[in-house]
Amino acid sequence: LALFGSDEQQRQWLRPIARGEVPAAFALTEPDHGSDSVSLETTARRGSDGEWVLRGTKKWIGNGASGGVTFVWARVDDEGADDHGSVRCFLVEQSVPGYTGTVITGKGSLRGIHQAHITLDDVRLPADAVLPGTRSFRDASTVLYSTRSGVAWSALGHATACYEAALQYATQRTQFGKPLARFQMVQERLAQMLEELTGMQLYCRHLADLEASGGLRPTQASLAKYHNTRAARRIAATARDLLGGNGILLENGVIQHMADIEAIHTYEGTESVQALLIGRDITGVSAFA
Numbered sequence: 001l002a003l004f005g006s007d008e009q010q011r012q013w014l015r016p017i018a019r020g021e022v023p024a025a026f027a028l029t030e031p032d033h034g035s036d037s038v039s040l041e042t043t044a045r046r047g048s049d050g051e052w053v054l055r056g057t058k059k060w061i062g063n064g065a066s067g068g069v070t071f072v073w074a075r076v077d078d079e080g081a082d083d084h085g086s087v088r089c090f091l092v093e094q095s096v097p098g099y100t101g102t103v104i105t106g107k108g109s110l111r112g113i114h115q116a117h118i119t120l121d122d123v124r125l126p127a128d129a130v131l132p133g134t135r136s137f138r139d140a141s142t143v144l145y146s147t148r149s150g151v152a153w154s155a156l157g158h159a160t161a162c163y164e165a166a167l168q169y170a171t172q173r174t175q176f177g178k179p180l181a182r183f184q185m186v187q188e189r190l191a192q193m194l195e196e197l198t199g200m201q202l203y204c205r206h207l208a209d210l211e212a213s214g215g216l217r218p219t220q221a222s223l224a225k226y227h228n229t230r231a232a233r234r235i236a237a238t239a240r241d242l243l244g245g246n247g248i249l250l251e252n253g254v255i256q257h258m259a260d261i262e263a264i265h266t267y268e269g270t271e272s273v274q275a276l277l278i279g280r281d282i283t284g285v286s287a288f289a
């Protein structure tokens with residue numbers, strides 16, 4: 001909305017969304033198009049009076065069944081029009097007829113927030129529902145670039161909690177008559193966790209500096225996400241092990257962080273997708289398909 005919305009859309013929605021008064025969702029992924037969301041099949045048909053008719057399905061959409069608004073990415077179906085076949089974004093109030101958001105149940109990760117399966121069954125929208133600044137799939141990618149650095153920070157938060165839990169446990173738990181922290185192998189594992197954690201912190205610090213200066217490149221955000229969610233997985237696994245059996249108890253936190261890291265490792269582009277984005281940038285060759 002801030003990047004591509006019209007003045008009127010921003011005037012009406014930006015503040016309520018930023019204040020959290022209206023929950024907002026970003027709907028790109030579809031049941032058959034995750035990593036290759038560039039091939040999305042949801043259509044936006046332009047009627048003779050200029051109104052839009054949206055049809056399709058979306059999956060994994062955070063806040064998609066919250067009663068707020070959803071920014072739906074769809075392919076324009078309007079033979080002869082300049083934007084025919086282009087991917088554009090539409091502002092959809094979740095209360096409109098034809099919009100159904102169903103909360104996905106049975107998750108073992110990020111259980112504190114919901115994602116929804118959305119069906120768009122001939123959802124009719126006024127002509128000005130399209131975000132005028134969106135002209136192609138490249139614009140959806142631009143949004144993802146800017147949110148990927150947030151995922152790098154999330155990974156750092158989860159990993160920090162795991163490291164702190166492991167360190168505390170190592171000083172308290174006694175085996176063979178000594179606290180775990182007195183064993184050289186335990187110290188080495190804590191040192192390795194801190195080594196990785198510090199690398200993650202430096203990525204985040206550098207990202208923040210680049211963002212503040214306006215110089216953040218998409219590949220740098222990908223590299224930070226790639227590094228930090230992978231490192232967070234390793235740190236969580238080591239912490240889980242250092243807590244022994246207690247590591248699987250929810251009350252000790254580590255197993256929950258470990259499960260949550262799995263979701264952030266996947267969303268905003270999987271590990272392999274980040275590698276392909278980075279690889280394309282450094283070699284000049286696309287290996288996506």
Ligand SMILES: Cc1cc2nc3c(=O)[nH]c(=O)nc-3n(C[C@H](O)[C@H](O)[C@H](O)COP(=O)(O)OP(=O)(O)OC[C@H]3O[C@@H](n4cnc5c(N)ncnc54)[C@H](O)[C@@H]3O)c2cc1C
Nearest residue numbers: 026027028029034035060061062263267268269270272288
């Ligand atoms: C908790 C959660 C929240 C989410 N929130 C949102 C949201 O708010 N809005 C939204 O639009 N989406 C959201 N998503 C969707 C998320 O972005 C996708 O799950 C993600 O892009 C991966 O797509 P997929 O799950 O279909 O996996 P797939 O694309 O089917 O991938 C499966 C595996 O195949 C690998 N793979 C795929 N293609 C290639 C290739 N070319 N080369 C090598 N390996 C490949 C992947 O890396 C992965 O390991 C969310 C997902 C989750 C789990």
